[in-house]
Amino acid sequence: MLEIQNLRRHKLEPVDLTVQAGHCIAVTGPSGSGKTLFLRAVADLDPNEGTVRLNGIERNDILGPDWRRKVTYVPADPAWWGDTVGPHFTDIAAAEPYLEAMGLSADAFDWPIDRLSTGERQRLGLARALALSPDCLLLDEPTSGLDETSRSQVEILISSHLTQGGVALMVTHDLAQARRLAALSLRFENAHHELMPL
């Protein structure tokens, strides 16, 4: 269970939210309304205040890196720092099933980064995060650059994460996708937000 109390940061009004284990909340709203800032604050990637607990553990009681391995943020356009795909994965064996589930072959680990398509970057970025087995996924438009088949494959993986007791916060502009994966939407607009049924 993810519990967020009075989470606040620059350009964002305080957020209170509880996400039960096995559930996803869709984070919606127009571009620039603070959705990404909210996810980054939950991941503790930017200075912020408030209480965030995952399965009873308060994030300030553990180190930042330990928190982010449990509460992992996946940006819409994942960044890369090496020349090939492989060195970006700490556990290749753990990542292989996710690559296969998203229609990518195992030799993808040898692919040069600068030749990856947008969709490949997005799927490999998600696999990189899933291989850490986080309890909470913070997904920022996880299928924005994908075709229908790839999008379904990603949604199956997210569902599987939820079935195994994980939680997710997912930024999406696709209402149908939000309804497939979540029952509630946290809608941001003009720096305000509101939790509403989908």
Added chain:
Amino acid sequence: MITVISLDLTDLGIAAGLLILDAGLSIWLGLKLERRLMIAAVRMVLQLLMIALVLKGLFALASPAWTGLAALVMILFAGREAMARQDRRFLGLWGYGLGTTAMLTASALVTVFALTTQVRPDPWFDPRYAIPMLGMILGNTMTGVSLGLNALSSGAWTERRGIEAQLALGANRWEAMRGVGRKAMTTALTPIVNSMSASGIVFLPGMMTGQILAGVDPLEAVKYQILIMFLIAGRTGFGSVVAVYGGIARLTDARHRLRLDRLAPAKD
């Protein structure tokens, strides 16, 4: 007894003629460099004449307090120079303090170390040895520290997405900044590595050349030069480590987040 060929104003005037020739070329080619050349030349002459007077006074006094004060002023100026050379400098006191602290620890310590264990003048703080040695070590350390800090802050800015991606996946700040830190250290050490590699073949170092011109036996001059090169290389490395790793600590925080808000905007 060593005899030095004394230079008079005519000798210096002839040498200055070469610079005037450069200025003439700049005017002829429309490079607009003549003003900068002249200002730099006048600054150099005034600064060197001033330091000559200061050194004469210091040598006559041979006081530890005055020698220490002169050393402190040199280090503080070096800190200011190092800060001025940053494209994206650290905000607040860190902008000045980081480079100054790195140079203070590196240059002051090594100068005292060399004076007390290798050169051993009597007294150990003899300004005739202490001030020139500090000057040479400080000049090189300043180059290394400022290059290293500049490479670090620029690198963290240009590679921020990759650094943040690593942090988001659970890397700690030292792991996420390793690549940028390594590049910064390489940049900091490149001048001294090049200098050591080319010494004696491509160029004759200034200190050794000065001593030979002053009539010192070349072997003695070379021994001093080797000592100084070792001290410079050792301390540039140490000063750069203090500056770069101090810089990484400042560009991140205790929660292992990237804090580029602690950098000033880039210079135009």
